Amino acid sequence: MPQPVIAAVGSSPVGRTDFPGRDLFSLALEEAFEGLPDPAELADAVYVGNQSEQYEHQIMHGTLLAEWAGLRNVPAERVEGCAAAGALALRHAAKDVRNGEHEGVLACGVEKMTAGGTGGATDALSAAFDRAIEQRSGVTAPSQYALLAQRYLHETDATEEDLAEIAVKNHRNAAKNPRAQFSDEIDTDTVLESPPVAPPLKLYDCAPVGDGAAVALVTTAAVADELGVPWVTVAGTGTAANNIAVAERNMTEIEGAAVAAESAYEEAGLEPEDVDVAEVHDAFTVSEALLSEAAGFAPTGYGYQSYLPPESREAGWTDVSLSPSGGLKARGHPIGATGILQAIEAYEQLTGVAGDRAVPGAETALLLNEGGVADAVTVAHVLTAGTEVAR
Amino acid sequence: MSGEDRLDVDSPLTLPGFFSALADGDLLAGVCADCGEVLLPPRPACYGCGSRNVDVEPQPKTGEIYSYTAVHTPPPALEDDAPYTIAVVELDSGGRLTGRVDANYDAVGIGDPVELGTRALTDEERSLALEHELEWPLHVFEPV
Incomplete structure (x- = not known):
């Protein structure tokens, strides 16, 4: 069975833009295929991660983006798992290449989140929660994660300052990432003094609303070598859905994320200690803490130390670098595109083009992309360096 | 599932049935007969063990x-x-x-x-x- 690889990546600007979704995709595709043959020559299937038709009153993104890429009469579909949609698209593409169904697949993600303002995004995102009990009670995405944060602060030694430091670290990383929505560094007080959104979470604990699209060409190493492009291997993938209502889950140990990560590690034949760099789903600061534990990087209750340099963390932590892209918090979180943006960061880290934010010697990356609140659905990927590059 | 157990809008295993009981002051949950998991609101299968042997029982409020x-x-x-x-x-x-x-x-x-x-x-x-x-x-x- 051929090992799937990512051989080309591209993204649109992330943030408030004047472009509708299809144009955001065009910008991403233009970057990914610069200097390469037409997408139709290299791919014959399309998966598109996309959260909601509420933003643009548009579904059928498989059909639409295939068309915009110049592909006709090929398998093309939108996949949906709220914010995990992008990684689901990548997973489907990787499996299709692995089982020989397609030699090249476009794994895409797109979201035009700013179309209805903050209120529109709040409404659209709340559709990810249980309708009967949660939505009718007036929950929002920040309040759902705040329920996790409140309990986490109650059960562990973590403080609101620790969560703030995660945001500070991710803004610092994003300042070195030309793809990031935010390029400004912030300090702890900026976070702590920002307006409450859902206590203990404040504005700067939350990933921003933004538009964006991203694409990855998933193909074989043979094709990538023929093209003469650097590539990374999709060595493992896993996914798990837990209950939709957060009250019915373990709220301090994110079981579904652990299951997804373990299956990705197993498929890759690797362990958490092997991971050099990880992009986890820090839609809210507490998520980076919880997912560091679920991924096997941190001992239970100490994931909040993700902002510290490895030598300062609790015993039992690995030396992984978390969210060098700036994470969802500062690189940005255009929902359906986020999973692909995470893969782009791993691609750049593992092919030696991450510039000032390069994690020295990085050869293995873990990606964790979540949808709904926390592990309502989690998708994990392990990517490993393919082509030899100067590091 | 036998004929008389078929789901309908009066069954507390559906949301109309659950909310209708709630409006009358009764909080009903599914309780798994096999593993004891409490399912709120009730549903036809237990997420704890996968069993469809779910009883409906009034809950303390x-x-x-x-x-x-x-x-x-x-x-x-x-x-x-x-x-x-x-x-x-x-x-x-x-x-x-x-x-x-x-x-x-x-x-x-x-x-x-x-x-x-x-x-x-x-x-x-x-x-x-x-x-x-x-x-x-x-x-x-x-x-x-």
Whole structure:
């Protein structure tokens, strides 16, 4: 069975833009295929991660983006798992290449989140929660994660300052990432003094609303070598859905994320200690803490130390670098595109083009992309360096 | 499933049946006959063990706050209500349920005792409700 690889990546600007979704995709595709043959020559299937038709009153993104890429009469579909949609698209593409169904697949993600303002995004995102009990009670995405944060602060030694430091670290990383929505560094007080959104979470604990699209060409190493492009291997993938209502889950140990990560590690034949760099789903600061534990990087209750340099963390932590892209918090979180943006960061880290934010010697990356609140659905990927590059 | 057990709108294993009982003051849960998991609201299969051997049983309406927050940036239709308090409550039966708490955020803490009640939807909440939800009461936790 051929090992799937990512051989080309591209993204649109992330943030408030004047472009509708299809144009955001065009910008991403233009970057990914610069200097390469037409997408139709290299791919014959399309998966598109996309959260909601509420933003643009548009579904059928498989059909639409295939068309915009110049592909006709090929398998093309939108996949949906709220914010995990992008990684689901990548997973489907990787499996299709692995089982020989397609030699090249476009794994895409797109979201035009700013179309209805903050209120529109709040409404659209709340559709990810249980309708009967949660939505009718007036929950929002920040309040759902705040329920996790409140309990986490109650059960562990973590403080609101620790969560703030995660945001500070991710803004610092994003300042070195030309793809990031935010390029400004912030300090702890900026976070702590920002307006409450859902206590203990404040504005700067939350990933921003933004538009964006991203694409990855998933193909074989043979094709990538023929093209003469650097590539990374999709060595493992896993996914798990837990209950939709957060009250019915373990709220301090994110079981579904652990299951997804373990299956990705197993498929890759690797362990958490092997991971050099990880992009986890820090839609809210507490998520980076919880997912560091679920991924096997941190001992239970100490994931909040993700902002510290490895030598300062609790015993039992690995030396992984978390969210060098700036994470969802500062690189940005255009929902359906986020999973692909995470893969782009791993691609750049593992092919030696991450510039000032390069994690020295990085050869293995873990990606964790979540949808709904926390592990309502989690998708994990392990990517490993393919082509030899100067590091 | 035998003929007389078929799901219909009166069955508490469906949402209309669950909310109709709630409107009458009964909080019903599914209780797995095989592993004891409490399923709130009731549903036909147990997420704890996969069994479809689920009994419906009335639940105590008292419990304590497991986690809580306040919504400062609500869906636009609920703007005038904000900030409002939301909690995950662990009922005395062990089942957990998310809901509004009829108290200010600052007056609430983890471990506080609460009791579940219901009220009709406000005009704003009705504007968000789907047609089949209009008569469903909203459950709200009251501090004890």
